[in-house]
Amino acid sequence: MGKLQSIPELIDLSGKHGIVTGGLKGIGQAITRRLVECGAKVLIADSDPSIDDCSDTELMAFQYCDVTNAADLASAITSAANDQGIDFIVNNAGIFPTTGPIEKVTDEFVSRMLEVNVRAQYSASREASKYLREGGSIVNVASIAALRGGANISAYSTSKAAVIGLTQSFAQELGPKGIRVNAIAPGIIDTPGVQDQLAPLKAGGLDIENAIASNPLRLAGQPDYIARAAIFLVSDLSSFITGHTLVVDGGSTA
Numbered sequence: 001m002g003k004l005q006s007i008p009e010l011i012d013l014s015g016k017h018g019i020v021t022g023g024l025k026g027i028g029q030a031i032t033r034r035l036v037e038c039g040a041k042v043l044i045a046d047s048d049p050s051i052d053d054c055s056d057t058e059l060m061a062f063q064y065c066d067v068t069n070a071a072d073l074a075s076a077i078t079s080a081a082n083d084q085g086i087d088f089i090v091n092n093a094g095i096f097p098t099t100g101p102i103e104k105v106t107d108e109f110v111s112r113m114l115e116v117n118v119r120a121q122y123s124a125s126r127e128a129s130k131y132l133r134e135g136g137s138i139v140n141v142a143s144i145a146a147l148r149g150g151a152n153i154s155a156y157s158t159s160k161a162a163v164i165g166l167t168q169s170f171a172q173e174l175g176p177k178g179i180r181v182n183a184i185a186p187g188i189i190d191t192p193g194v195q196d197q198l199a200p201l202k203a204g205g206l207d208i209e210n211a212i213a214s215n216p217l218r219l220a221g222q223p224d225y226i227a228r229a230a231i232f233l234v235s236d237l238s239s240f241i242t243g244h245t246l247v248v249d250g251g252s253t254a
């Protein structure tokens with residue numbers, strides 16, 4: 001075998017424009033970095049108000065956007081499109097507060113989880129579809145919780161299972177326009193959000209690093225593993241793949 005091509009040689013996204021929601025931290029940040037490395041121009045749409053500029057290259061820009069807010073979403077999408085259209089949106093922004101025992105879960109809690117994790121992904125995909133050019137790609141971030149559920153995460157797993165449903169339906173409807181729609185189901189990944197969630201358990205003696213590496217490959221889940229899958233799904237390497245949920249979990253659900 002000859003010399004292996006580098007990722008930017010294999011996946012050339014120069015001239016492509018798009019959006020990563022929740023791209024300031026964790027998985028979204030890693031996805032943004034890989035997309036930019038491949039030459040794509042990325043608008044980070046995130047609701048963290050503490051950062052008003054995260055761009056370390058002209059290929060990366062930040063716009064405040066709460067994905068649950070229609071005006072914020074429309075503004076982010078039209079900014080990224082800049083009268084030319086967009087080529088991808090990665091619907092990554094999500095929340096995962098621990099649900100707790102079923103009998104303690106309130107309707108308000110379930111509604112908020114569905115609002116951020118499902119309704120906002122639906123709205124963002126619908127609005128983006130108006131601007132996506134032929135050959136465009138929507139990537140929705142689901143979770144392995146969508147596939148196997150779990151005790152004490154019922155509202156979260158419910159929301160993520162719905163992401164798979166919307167991915168399949170959007171794929172069927174947008175396919176004839178040359179737009180592909182896929183999801184990624186990450187296993188446990190070491191991000192600020194996960195560290196926040198696990199902090200109380202750590203105080204109780206949980207070995208977080210061990211928990212994050214509790215998969216058959218014994219690899220600690222890093223955001224870049226998800227980013228590599230995302231650039232594959234955005235790029236032409238996956239041009240015959242749509243409606244698919246790609247599990248990236250070190251074999252946890254095998």
Ligand SMILES: NC(=O)c1ccc[n+]([C@@H]2O[C@H](COP(=O)([O-])OP(=O)(O)OC[C@H]3O[C@@H](n4cnc5c(N)ncnc54)[C@H](O)[C@@H]3O)[C@@H](O)[C@H]2O)c1
Binds near residue numbers: 116142189
């Ligand atoms: N980390 C994991 O183990 C894991 C596993 C499976 C799925 N996921 C999913 O991956 C995605 C990213 O998770 P993460 O661990 O990187 O999270 P994180 O909490 O570390 O980062 C989330 C980012 O999304 C932004 N965000 C949150 N709500 C938003 C909103 N309403 N509008 C815009 N931006 C918003 C935050 O400001 C932050 O920058 C989520 O959808 C999550 O459910 C994570």
